[in-house]
Amino acid sequence: MAILPIITVPDPVLRKVAAPIERVDDALRRLMNDMLLTMYDAPGIGLAAPQVGISRRLIVMDPSRDEDPKEPLIMVNPRIIVRGDELRLHEEGCLSIPDVTAEVERPARTKVSFLDREGKPAETELEGIWSTIVQHEIDHLNGVLFIDYLSRLKRDMIVKKLTKTRRADQAL
Numbered sequence: 269m270a271i272l273p274i275i276t277v278p279d280p281v282l283r284k285v286a287a288p289i290e291r292v293d294d295a296l297r298r299l300m301n302d303m304l305l306t307m308y309d310a311p312g313i314g315l316a317a318p319q320v321g322i323s324r325r326l327i328v329m330d331p332s333r334d335e336d337p338k339e340p341l342i343m344v345n346p347r348i349i350v351r352g353d354e355l356r357l358h359e360e361g362c363l364s365i366p367d368v369t370a371e372v373e374r375p376a377r378t379k380v381s382f383l384d385r386e387g388k389p390a391e392t393e394l395e396g397i398w399s400t401i402v403q404h405e406i407d408h409l410n411g412v413l414f415i416d417y418l419s420r421l422k423r424d425m426i427v428k429k430l431t432k433t434r435r436a437d438q439a440l
């Protein structure tokens with residue numbers, strides 16, 4: 269298993285629409301394990317494949333920090349099939365947008381269909397932090413970032429700052 273480098277804004281891979289996964293095989297399960305390791309190491313509570321430079325529709329999530337045994341959710345080709353009417357405001361951050369947080373309003377409950385680790389079709393209803401994360405991760409698969417829900421001025425300021433720090437990092 270390997271910890272993978274996390275791609276940050278403004279890398280264009282974060283803005284691509286990720287391709288559906290056609291086969292859930294051992295190579296994909298290896299990527300799932302690497303993504304889980306990378307997420308726990310960061311530490312983060314969710315991770316989408318484009319964040320490690322792989323433009324495929326795979327996400328992993330685990331908001332329960334120190335639980336043992338860990339019970340992450342792994343979803344291949346996830347799709348939100350029902351959005352509840354009630355909205356929830358939650359402070360979000362993103363491993364691809366370091367040191368930035370902002371409140372985002374999203375449906376408090378979602379029903380999601382996906383393929384599991386074995387490639388078997390599954391459905392689950394999520395609420396609370398799980399619902400927030402799954403929407404944040406599925407957004408990544410569509411090239412959408414949480415800063416897209418902020419005002420254009422705020423978003424542009426964040427991207428400008430990150431572009432500068434990235435340039436500075438690369439100059440080292």
Ligand code: GNR
Binds near residue numbers: 315319361
């Ligand atoms: O670690 C993360 N925390 C988080 C907090 C609130 C809402 C969403 C998230 S996901 C984020 C990890 C990440 O960037 N996933 O794409």
Ligand code: NI
Binds near residue numbers: 363404
């Ligand atoms: Ni993110």
